[in-house]
Amino acid sequence: MSRKARARVPVDLDGVRADRVVAVLFDLTRSEARRAVDEGRVRCGEQSVAPSQRLGAGDVVDAELLDAEPALVPTEVAFEVVYEDEALLVVNKPPGIVVHPGAGTGAGTLVAGLVHRYPELAELADDRWGLVHRLDRDTSGVLIVARTAPVLRSLQDALRARRIARTYVALVAGVPSTARGTIDAPLGRDPQHPTRVALVAGGRPARTHYRRLAAWADAALLEVALETGRTHQIRVHLASIGYPVIGDRTYGGRRRTHRADPGRQWLHALRIGFTHPIDGHPVIVEAAPPADLRSSLDMLGPPASGEAPGWQHGE
Numbered sequence: 001m002s003r004k005a006r007a008r009v010p011v012d013l014d015g016v017r018a019d020r021v022v023a024v025l026f027d028l029t030r031s032e033a034r035r036a037v038d039e040g041r042v043r044c045g046e047q048s049v050a051p052s053q054r055l056g057a058g059d060v061v062d063a064e065l066l067d068a069e070p071a072l073v074p075t076e077v078a079f080e081v082v083y084e085d086e087a088l089l090v091v092n093k094p095p096g097i098v099v100h101p102g103a104g105t106g107a108g109t110l111v112a113g114l115v116h117r118y119p120e121l122a123e124l125a126d127d128r129w130g131l132v133h134r135l136d137r138d139t140s141g142v143l144i145v146a147r148t149a150p151v152l153r154s155l156q157d158a159l160r161a162r163r164i165a166r167t168y169v170a171l172v173a174g175v176p177s178t179a180r181g182t183i184d185a186p187l188g189r190d191p192q193h194p195t196r197v198a199l200v201a202g203g204r205p206a207r208t209h210y211r212r213l214a215a216w217a218d219a220a221l222l223e224v225a226l227e228t229g230r231t232h233q234i235r236v237h238l239a240s241i242g243y244p245v246i247g248d249r250t251y252g253g254r255r256r257t258h259r260a261d262p263g264r265q266w267l268h269a270l271r272i273g274f275t276h277p278i279d280g281h282p283v284i285v286e287a288a289p290p291a292d293l294r295s296s297l298d299m300l301g302p303p304a305s306g307e308a309p310g311w312q313h314g315e
Contacts, residue, residue, distance in 0.1 A: 003064075003065050003067075004062070004063070004064060004065075005026055005062070005063045005064075005065050006060060006061065006062050006063075007025040007026065007060075007061055007063075008058060008059070008060050008061070009021055009025070009055045009056060009057055009058060009059040009060075009061060010057065011057045013025075013055065013057070014055075014056055014057035015054050015055075015056065016054065016055065017051065017052055017053070017054060017055075018037055018042065018044075018049040018050065018051060018052070018053040018054070018055050019033050019034045019037050019051040019052075020033070021055050021061065022036060022037060022042055022049075022061065022063060025061060025063075026063055026065060028065075029126055030126060031125075031126050031127060031128055034051060035128075036063060036064070036065065036066075037049055037050070037051050038051065038231075039231060040188055040189045040197075040203075040204070040231070041063060041064040041065075041066075041189070042061060042062070042063045042064075043061070043062045043063075044059050044060065044061055044062075045059075045060070046202070047202055048188055048189070048203065048204060049061075050204070072101050072111065072112060072115060072122075072125070072129075073112055074112055074113075074115040074116035074119070074122075075108060075112045075113065075116055076113065076116055076117075077097065077108060077109070077110060077112055077113025077114075077116065078094060078113070079091050079092065079093055079094060079097070079110060079113055079114075080092040080287070082142065082285050082286075082287050083283065083285045086147065087146070087147055087148065087151045087276070087277060087278050088144060088145060088146050088147055088151055088155070088276075088277070089114075089118070089144070089145040089147065090142055090143070090144055090145075090272065090283075090285045091110070091114070091142070091143050091145060092140070092141065092142055092143075092287040093110055093135055093139075093140055093141060093142075093143050093269075094140055094290065095137075095138050095139070095140040095264055095290065095292070096137060096138060096264070097109065097110050097113075097137065098110070098137045099111065099131065099134045099135060099137075099143070100128060100129065100131060100134070110143075111128075111129045111131070114129060114130075114145060115129060118147070120147065121145070121147065124146070124148075124149060124152065127149060127152055129145075130145045130146040130147060130148075130152055131143070131144075131145055131146075132144040132145065132146055132152065132155045132156060132159060132164075133159060133164075133166075133229060135269055136232070136235075136265070136267075138264040138265050138267075139265065139267045139268065139269065140267075140268050140269070140289065140290050140293070141168070141268045141269025141270060141287060141289075142269050142270070142271065142272045142285055142286070142287050143269065143272075144164075144272060144274070150277075151277050151278070154277035155274070155277055158274060158275070158277070159229070162227060162228070163274065163275065164272065164273070164274040165225070165271075165272065165273040165274070166225070166226045166229065166269065166271075166272055167223060167224070167225050167269075167270050167271040167272070167273075168223070168224040168225075168226070168234060168267060168268060168269050168270055169213070169221065169222065169223055169224070169267075169268050169270050169289060169309075170210075170221075170222050170224050170234060170238065170245050170266060170267045170268075171219055171220070171221050171222075171245070171246045171260060171266035171293070171296070171297065172219065172220050172222060172238055172243040172244060172245055172246060172266075173218065173219060173243060173244055173246050173252075173258050174218065174219070174220065174242060174243045175212075175215045175216075175217075175218075175219070175220045175243075176210070176212060176220060176222070176241070176243055178212075179211065179212045180209075180210065180211050180212070181209070181210055181241075182207060182208070182209050182210075183207070183208045183209075183210070183237040183238070183240065183241060184205075184206075184207045185199045185206060185237065185240060186199065186200060186201065186202065186203035186204055186205055186206060187199060187200060187203045187204055187206045187230045187231075187232075187233060187236060187237075188200030188202070188203030188204060196232075196250060196251075197230070197231050197232040197233075197236050198236065199236070199240055204228075204230055205228060206228045206230045206233050206237065207227035207228055208224060208225075208226060208227065208228075208233060208234060208237040208238075209224070209225040209226075209227065210222045210223065210224045210225075210238070211223045211224075211225075212306060213306050213307075213308075213309060214303035214305065214306035214307055214308055214309075215303055215304055215305045215306055216300045216301070216303055216304055217304060218258070218259075219246065219258065219260055219300060220243070221297070221303075221306070221308070221309075222238075223270075224238075232250075232251070234267060235248050235250070235251045235265065235267065236251055239251040239252070239253065245265045245266055245267050246258045246260055246261055246262075246265075246266040246296075247261045247262055247263065247264050247265045247266050248265040248267075249265075259299060259300075260296045260297065260299050260300050261296065262292045262293055262295070262296040263292065264292070266293055266296065268289040268290070268293055269287075270286060270287065270288075270289070271284065271285065271286040271287075272284070272285055273285075288311035289311065294311075294312055297312060298312075
């Protein structure tokens with residue numbers, strides 16, 4: 001649940017970053033304020049604010065505030081660690097697991113499992129328990145977790161500077177006419193459906209690159225690279241050009257059912273690459289899609305063009 005709140009920026013906060021202003025105005029922790037801004041729940045006038053945007057005295061700030069999150073309950077949660085050292089982890093998140101606690105989700109989240117397995121992450125509670133980025137509940141795949149605050153800051157800076165390469169695979173309904181493409185369209189909260197994201201004039205810049213790996217009569221397997229990482233970016237962008245992710249119940253439109261529907265959105269964070277924040281060596285980690293996605297791909301049979309990637313056959 002959420003509630004609406006409005007406040008005016010006082011003189012003593014003139015020229016201060018938006019995320020810090022939001023924390024003071026609405027009595028939020030730093031991480032809560034940053035999350036509200038990142039998720040597009042804070043507006044000044046008709047525009048969503050950016051975290052580093054400077055607000056002026058007298059500006060009216062509107063915010064959608066979430067109910068207080070339940071206390072974290074460390075619990076055993078199934079997930080695979082695909083890379084680990086003293087500075088960071090890369091985990092392979094299974095589908096159906098919420099990444100972090102929220103309204104009604106205190107236990108059973110990925111964070112609950114991380115803190116259960118790595119108790120020192122509890123010290124990073126004010127910094128999202130070391131999460132560098134997130135995945136939707138029904139999206140599987142690789143995710144970076146910092147184990148110390150300095151490493152988290154370094155990786156967050158790298159993410160903002162677009163120095164972390166994130167590659168996904170998505171099975172879409174229909175076949176894009178071009179083998180490669182870029183979708184460059186700003187995203188923001190859907191004014192008609194506040195829980196959804198939409199293409200919004202004046203929204204936050206968002207760019208998605210895709211490459212067709214294989215195609216069937218009614219579907220295509222795409223490799224998708226994020227240049228930015230907005231909420232629901234891949235799902236909204238692909239749907240906007242007429243090729244929604246198969247199984248996407250939110251943005252699938254009239255194409256919500258498909259013979260290869262795995263019962264969730266066919267979207268997987270396949271690979272992530274970055275420079276290690278401590279010693280500077282390159283880190284590239286990949287995790288194959290889970291069995292439900294590979295099984296649904298098998299249902300399509302041999303592709304009419306292109307070929308299934310090696311991970312589909314366990315290579």
